[in-house]
């Protein structure tokens with residue numbers, strides 16, 4: 001019978017029970033906005049401030065997510081927005097995250113345009129490269145890295161959010177590369193053409209994110225529609241150096257936008273290069 005008990009506890013541990021949060025422990029206060037899956041609320045859980053994502057029926061493949069939730073909760077790094085737990089025993093399901101006081105990076109950049117020092121701009125790129133180097137080392141692909149999918153903490157630390165979540169979106173305007181919501185401006189050529197995702201396609205997106213940071217939240221290729229962006233990329237055109245961006249950082253962006261994935265740097269290498277630039281006087 002001892003064996004049986006051990007087996008049961010083992011199964012319990014592996015099932016979502018360990019990560020299951022009881023809804024009565026959650027207090028929802030104000031709305032933070034809505035994302036791909038539905039409304040997101042500010043709230044509290046165990047005396048911690050949290051952000052609670054509610055998942056509207058039909059917006060997420062919930063069974064696939066429940067399986068994947070185990071993997072995602074094991075991903076823990078101080079430059080990733082932490083998933084604390086899930087409420088899945090009744091509908092709608094809730095996802096409970098660490099709360100990030102200053103909201104999404106795009107809005108943060110636009111709201112503070114003109115106030116950023118070179119150290120702060122480089123620091124934001126470093127924060128993201130640290131989180132992405134961790135995901136790369138965990139063989140986890142983000143699939144939609146962009147400033148809008150990064151969040152800013154109370155002490156202005158930038159963290160990566162919603163990594164891997166594109167796999168559960170049921171809206172094919174978002175998932176198909178011809179869809180109106182597909183993130184063409186952040187996608188590498190092999191993703192646009194073949195949906196071939198890898199850490200090297202995340203590196204391409206990171207190059208665009210660095211451009212967003214140094215452009216203080218501007219839309220990449222802003223005078224072009226999605227179709228023109230694809231044509232421009234195929235013609236070898238790339239984003240130009242933002243006024244605030246040093247040549248040394250722009251060269252890392254250009255390296256991240258090499259046509260062939262194998263010619264792009266890894267996140268480990270980008271992190272090293274950015275850290276070296278931070279040390280320079």
Ligand SMILES: CN(C)c1ccc2c(c1)CCN(c1cccc(-c3cc(Nc4ccc(C(=O)N5CCOCC5)cn4)c(=O)n(C)c3)c1CO)C2=O
Nearest residue numbers: 033034035036040051097099100101102103144162165166
């Ligand atoms: C499939 N993919 C890539 C997805 C799926 C879902 C989502 C996203 C991408 C990204 C967008 N998103 C989403 C939607 C809504 C909220 C959150 C969202 C917003 C947070 N925080 C804040 C804090 C403040 C404010 C705010 O109102 N302001 C204005 C005043 O000055 C300070 C900032 C907004 N959000 C937060 O902590 N989390 C974890 C998530 C998030 C991020 O999670 C999603 O829910």
